[in-house]
Amino acid sequence: MYLKTRAGAISENGQTLCAQHNFIKKTLKQTETGKKMFIRFELAKSEKNEELKKFCVDVLETYEKHNINGHIIWEK
Secondary structure, three states, X not given: OXXXXXXXXXXXXXXXXXXXXXXXXXXXXXXXXXXXXXXXXXXXXXXXXXXXXXXHHHHHHHHHHOOOOXXXXXXX
């Protein structure tokens, strides 16, 4: 089910995205990739896996640099 707001955002399964992020989600799956990387980062932290943690930080910092998944707040 898709609903379009007056501002042009699209709501899908209770998720409202602006046009730019909806395009990214639909075509590149970048929002899913970022979310999965964040989950891996949290798992690496809890398991004290420093190598994986460092890799995840590098990837997540790249997302931040290009302002992708800015809605995800994480502690390094």
